[in-house]
Amino acid sequence: MERSPRVGGRAAYAPYAAFAAFGIFWGAWGAALPALRTQAGVSDGELGTALLFVGLGALPTMALTGRAVDRFGLRVAAWLLTALVGAGLLITAADGMVVLVIGMLVVGAASGAADVAINTLAGRAEHATAKPLLTRSHGLFSVGVVIASLSTGALLGTGSSLLLAFAVVAVVVCALVAVVWLASASLEVPAHRGEAGQEREVPEGPGVAAPPGSRSLAGMLRRIGPTSPLFVLGLVAALAYAVENAHQSWGAVLLTDVFTASPGLAAAAPAAFAAAAALARLSLAPLSRSHPVAMLVGGGVLATVGTVVLAAAPWVAVALVGLVLAALGTATLFPTLLSRSLRGTEPGRHGRATSTVAATAYLGFLLGPAYVGLLAERSDLRGAMLGVAALALVFTLAAAPISAWAARRN
Numbered sequence: 089m090e091r092s093p094r095v096g097g098r099a100a101y102a103p104y105a106a107f108a109a110f111g112i113f114w115g116a117w118g119a120a121l122p123a124l125r126t127q128a129g130v131s132d133g134e135l136g137t138a139l140l141f142v143g144l145g146a147l148p149t150m151a152l153t154g155r156a157v158d159r160f161g162l163r164v165a166a167w168l169l170t171a172l173v174g175a176g177l178l179i180t181a182a183d184g185m186v187v188l189v190i191g192m193l194v195v196g197a198a199s200g201a202a203d204v205a206i207n208t209l210a211g212r213a214e215h216a217t218a219k220p221l222l223t224r225s226h227g228l229f230s231v232g233v234v235i236a237s238l239s240t241g242a243l244l245g246t247g248s249s250l251l252l253a254f255a256v257v258a259v260v261v262c263a264l265v266a267v268v269w270l271a272s273a274s275l276e277v278p279a280h281r282g283e284a285g286q287e288r289e290v291p292e293g294p295g296v297a298a299p300p301g302s303r304s305l306a307g308m309l310r311r312i313g314p315t316s317p318l319f320v321l322g323l324v325a326a327l328a329y330a331v332e333n334a335h336q337s338w339g340a341v342l343l344t345d346v347f348t349a350s351p352g353l354a355a356a357a358p359a360a361f362a363a364a365a366a367l368a369r370l371s372l373a374p375l376s377r378s379h380p381v382a383m384l385v386g387g388g389v390l391a392t393v394g395t396v397v398l399a400a401a402p403w404v405a406v407a408l409v410g411l412v413l414a415a416l417g418t419a420t421l422f423p424t425l426l427s428r429s430l431r432g433t434e435p436g437r438h439g440r441a442t443s444t445v446a447a448t449a450y451l452g453f454l455l456g457p458a459y460v461g462l463l464a465e466r467s468d469l470r471g472a473m474l475g476v477a478a479l480a481l482v483f484t485l486a487a488a489p490i491s492a493w494a495a496r497r498n
Contacts, residue, residue, distance in 0.1 A: 099217045100224075102162070102271035103210035107225040109169050109264040110206055111232020113176060114199075116257045118233070118358075119240040123250045127180065128188040138188045143454040145196025146203070150450055153204040154443025158436060162212060162272040165205035166265045172198040173254075173261045180250045200450070208442040209268070211430040212275045215438070220373035223423040227369030230419070234362050317494035318441055321429050322448025324490050327483040328421035329449050330456030331391055334476045335361055335398075335414050337457035342469045347404045360408055364415035369423070376424040381488045383424045388484030390417030392477050399473035414480075421483070422449060428491050 125135045157164050175198045179191035207222070214221040236257065243253050339357030343349040376383050394413025401407035426445055433441045459479075463472035 098271050098274050099213040100219070100221055102165075102268050102275065103206065103213045103221050103225040104228050105264040105267035105271070106165055106169060106206040106209055107229040108232045109261045109268070110172075110202060111229035112236040112257060112260055112264075113169075113172055114229075115233035115236030115238075116240040116253065117176065117195075119237040120244065120250060120253060123244055123253075124179070124182070124188075127250050128182045128184060130185055130188060134185050134188075138185065138192050141189050141192040142196035142199065143450070145193040146200025147447060147450060147454075149197045149201040150204050150447035151443055153201040154208065154439035154441070156201075157205050157208045157439030157442075162205075162209050162275055163269055165202065165209045165272065166269040168198060168202040168205050169261060169265050169268065172202050173258045174198075176254050177251070177258055180254050200447075203450075204439070204443050204446050207426060207446055208439045209272060209275070211426065211438050211442060212435055214377070214427060215430065215435055216275055218377075220375075220377040220427070222427045223369050223373035223376040223420050226419070226423045227366050227373065230362050230366030230369060234359065234366065237359075237362075316444065318429060318444040319448055320490060321425060321494045322445040324483065324486055325422050325425045325445060325449035326452030326455075327479050327486070328388075328391075328418055328425070328452065330452035330459060331395070331414070331476055331480045331483065332418040332421075333453045333456040334460045334473075334479075335395070335411060335418070338460050338469065338472075339398075339411050342398070342473070343404060343407060345469055347407065349404055353404065356408065357411055361411050361415040364412040365419035368416045368419035372420055376420050377427060380424050380428045380491070383420055384487040384491065385484060387417045387419070387421050387424070388480055388487060390414070391421075392417070392480040392484060395473055395477035395480055399470045399477065417480070421487070425449075425487070425491060429494060 121135070125132070128135075128138075130138065153164075153168070172195070175191070175195045179188070179195060182188040182191045206225070210222045210225040240253050240257070243256065244250070336358055339361060340354040343354045343357050372383065391414050394410045394415070394417055396410075397413060398407050398410030401410055426442065429445055430438055430441055456476075456479075460469075460472045460476060463475040
């Protein structure tokens with residue numbers, strides 16, 4: 089794809105704004121959950137059950153959104169981010185378990201769709217500029233999470249209502265959405281078009297093009313089946329997400345249960361993890377594109393070592409060091425894998441490719457915390473973290489050869 093000065097100058101604005109908006113929403117969401125629990129009148133157990141429906145709502149839309157982006161264009165991301173913040177506003181009125189669950193499903197559906205759309209947007213921008221915009225965009229997501237969680241917590245601490253807090257978030261997100269809408273126009277490409285402007289099918293075999301206007305069933309199954317390179321790559325990415333979310337979800341609990349840390353000190357675990365992830369994504373972004381194999385292997389090793397340090401830590405300070413090391417290791421794994429998978433994909437199919445990788449990887453995000461819980465019941469949290477270290481080690485051994493294989497097959 090030929091790059092023009094106009095594309096090069098504006099391409100980064102859209103994904104940066106999109107990921108910042110996404111991070112601001114989820115940072116505010118995390119800080120608002122205690123207030124949302126009170127607003128809905130549910131117990132801790134009921135809130136935990138309701139939160140599972142976020143994932144259940146997200147998975148189907150993640151699998152389907154890529155085709156919509158490829159068909160209707162990158163501005164779909166702006167609409168989906170708007171829908172997400174709208175869902176956040178609606179759930180502030182939740183009263184009772186049933187309404188809360190419905191709201192969680194809607195938030196999850198909007199979030200999953202927006203996740204795929206903004207990753208497609210960042211992938212297209214990276215393709216247009218040959219710059220590491222995917223990893224940097226994920227860094228801005230982490231920055232948004234940190235800023236919004238602290239700001240929302242402070243706002244709610246003054247006695248402000250949940251609705252007011254999300255109204256402030258909505259204003260900020262909508263301003264960023266306007267940037268996404270305006271800047272993404274320079275990245276649009278005709279979907280699957282040949283030089284003569286005719287619809288072009290993806291080849292079904294080496295050197296063999298499908299007949300015009302037809303798609304073979306075998307070709308479709310090859311693209312979406314369990315042997316699809318993108319699907320297999322998504323399974324590897326699921327390991328990375330499982331390790332990442334295990335730390336995010338259980339870090340504070342580990343400090344509380346193992347070291348009897350105060351609530352304020354325990355809260356340093358997710359904050360330190362998010363801050364370290366942001367630092368890694370913003371500073372190491374160029375390497376994720378120029379040296380992807382080194383980033384995958386090095387990140388996996390660092391995540392493994394950091395998790396072992398956390399599991400064996402004798403003091404809170406050492407545990408926090410382990411968390412930071414794990415964050416530095418896991419932070420760039422998914423964007424590096426996604427970036428590498430999109431290089432061999434034509435721009436008009438970036439959405440579908442992103443859907444396949446992201447939806448499969450999201451399974452790890454959902455199952456990682458549950459995996460820790462199951463291991464902790466059989467041993468303790470230290471033993472569970474060693475189980476997480478084992479996942480990180482498997483990723484380290486598998487990421488480079490499988491991503492190389494997928495790049496050849498894709």
